[in-house]
Amino acid sequence: MSRQFEPRKPRQFVGSYRPKIEGYQKASGSSEFLDDIASGLRFPGMLHAKVLRSPFPHAIIKNLDTSAAEKMPGVHVVLRYDDPEIEALKPTTNSWTSFNTAAYDTMYYPNYRDRKVLGAKAHYSGDQVGAVVAAETEEIAYDALKSMKVQWEELAFELDPKEAMKKGAPVIHPEIDPKSNILPCEELCGPDVFRVRGDLDNAFANADEIVEVQSDYHFADQGCLDTRGCLLNWHKDELTCWTNLYQADQTRMYIAQMLDMKLHKVRVICPYIGGSFGRSNTGDQSYYIFTAIAAQRAKRPVKYKHTRQEDFHDTRNAIEWTLKMSATKDGSITGCYFNGIGDAGAYSEHTIAALKFMTGFEMDECLLHHIPNMKMEGYGVYTNKIPSGCKRGIGNNQLNMALFIAVELMAEKLGMDPIDLAIKNFSHEWEPPPNKSVTAVLREGAQRIGWEKRLPTNQGPLIDGRCKKGFGFSLHDGWHTAWQEEPRGMVQLGLRLNPDLSVILDAPMAETGCGSNSCAVWACADHLGFLGITPEDIKWVEKADTETGLKDMVQTDSSVSYLHAELMPEAAAKLKIKILAMAAKKFEQSIENMDIENGRVFVRSDPDKNMSIKELLWNETLVPIPVMVEKLTPLDKTGVPYEATFAEVDVDIELGRIHVKKIVQLNDCGTVMYATGAEAQLIGGQAMALGEALTEEIVYDKTTGIPLNFNWVDYLIPTMLDMPDIEPVAMEVWEGAGEYGACGIGESVTTCTARAIANAVYNATGARVDATPFKPEKVLAALDAVDRAGCAQKEEVGN
Amino acid sequence: MKNGQGTIKITINGALHELMIGRDIEPSETLSYLLREKLGLTGVKIACDQGACGACTVLLDGKAVLSCMILAMAADGREVVTVEGLGDNDPVIQAFAEQSEPGYGTAMQCGFCTPGFVMATKSLLNENPSPDLDEIKLGLSGNLCRCGCYPAVARAVERVVNQGVE
Known part of the structure; x- marks a missing residue:
């Protein structure tokens, strides 16, 4: 049983255990998601758009006959790749940004404009190419696509990034580089060798111990229940887009820029979203564009929505890391060499950020900064697989897989506890180790998992004749924090106080489940405490709308849980001054001589002269009092918080099955904005991470390049029965900048789980599983390798 | 037919x-x-x-x-x-909506799966009004929650069962 979280600074609502604000709405099925709005009942005459998808991993359309589709009853529009309007569209990416708003000329990776909205060349099996149909039903749309006669020229394809790097491999994007599949370098993330300091050769030459490891973190689907889509509707020259990607403002910019429209002619509305987990990131998806063109031609609203199969659309970036680490006898890590190969799949997307940015700018500053000698290099490589987009934790999970097996093995060589090795070496740029937050999450985790029961590697007894018990952990920095969310730009917030003391709170975001809307309401209720109101008096505006609302914040890492809250003190102060001004007029006093407490205004020099605020407002104009504030997030460098995962496993050495018995997930949150919500993230992240670690895998037929399991029958997402005992531990050690000094935890809760489990397997058996998912066949092969090594050692001794 | x-x-x-x-x-x-x-x-x-x-x-x-x-x-x-079709005060809906005790998290995050879980719970309780934790897990194992709120969902169902006893 978990212990209750105790806040460092007690507040009435922020940091408390309470139900979500929209809990009843969601449980009763009355929350509106895209599908519930984009329906023929709401939009009579709505058409369904479907796009032709390539059956081949690498192929070009040589000829396309769409005549039968054009004549089919119920088909209203057929768009073709060779329509002049389609051909004139700019080449683009589905990764203009991560969380700020970016325009065509300021997008993150201008060197990688490797997508056409609708082209003739397919780069993976399932790629959208050739034609789009808008028809009265989905079935007619599919029939129309099936009726098309496509003459394909199949091209040689490559699924393996290491092969794709070699000379002579089929070049997948010659428009990006005519000779190579390796992504060219770009400004944001730097050269191939992107981080160098000290003298690594010297560090390796003078080390007491060297460890070399390799890890391979695979593609994994975000698996949002709410598949991605949109509804596009024109009214004369104005376009409205309903969407379930999580940044309305960026979607508006993307559509306006791609269709050469002014921003006020494009309106984007995001209702509740059925999960995001980094999916498709921020709203730069080419399907908006062909759907908008189809809607314009049809003069009807057009919906485009992925099927479950089509929603296997972009994925976690698969990365193979090689790491060489040196240390001296006293437990000082003296050098690290990282070499990564990132499988970009068919389109570059966020490959380079996952590979280089997360390593060089994020982990090196936040975790490895005090290791004196360092070299990092990385190569993103195109293959003919599902594009690597963005998934919860982006590159961190992959890095962590490599780093903490090295820590485990190094500690073993040095005869140290790996927890002590981590505490001795890891901290961020602004604090030398031992770091308070690192120490706190590791010591607390050790105590809760029962670390003292951990035996040396493969020394435990057999349990029930076939299982061996092991314990493992992994550590990572909480992120986004090093920059205090600086790259997001301006945060905006609006309040309207109604004359009956109810509040309309415009804290704009597309709510994906993070609980940030609840956090904004708790912070609002705390700061408007002088009105004597509670969260029930506050209505959060639930749809992000670029026409009627302020700029929405993108839900990365659950950081929005505090971004709006940070503006609340200023908003509350402004509101208070407006009320005091009204009261001063009423009592014929100066503002300075007026004050407010518990919903009453009073004259400071004569407190008997007082009135309830409600009475004051009710006898005025009855016009709601508006307040708007905007602010850059604080930029002070306050260091970084850390998180850790501890795992206890039983390994079935006969069947190769890993039984995860217990997970303790610890996150230093700075300030816990919402205790129940934070625990939901801590627990829920383990469900997703367990899937990636143990069961979820995208499988290809290597002879045809066709994916075999883009469905939820064969792609195995954990169920309630698969969940071990999970202990969520939300902590407050680090203090960030601002009123709360909080951080997002939604992404980092998934980062360490796979490695913690793999290290527990190593501790139990001596078997190394370094490639996710850890399926029984891999575990058995690793156990065999341990046996063989043991035999060889015995023979050597015998000889 | x-x-x-x-x-x-x-x-x-x-x-x-x-x-x-x-x-x-x-x-x-x-x-x-x-x-x-x-x-x-x-x-x-x-x-x-x-x-x-x-x-x-x-x-x-x-x-x-x-x-x-x-x-x-x-x-x-x-x-x-x-x-x-469930009443406004349906105990299963209420239990999911209000789940907030320490150690479990909320019974939903994005909430897309929640009505499905509510209906699966109704069916489970129709067949077995007082399931234990293992029976709850088995009974709801056909429903996926990608946000991973499984412990709180199971706890919410336990609370419904316990209310019945009280």
């Missing part, structure tokens, strides 16, 4: 619907399509449309079925209940 013509009668959330084949309903339509797209009962969610996730769960004569996997015609003469 009729041969492509005539009418079928389905009681949906207590109201009898007479549906003329060819006009109100097509023989190829799934129950989920009828409920969502024709009757606007959008508490029925479609996430996989292949019977793998449970988001579309409704009660058919009191038992949970995946409404994306059965034809609307198969509900002829039977009683369907969706989440909209």
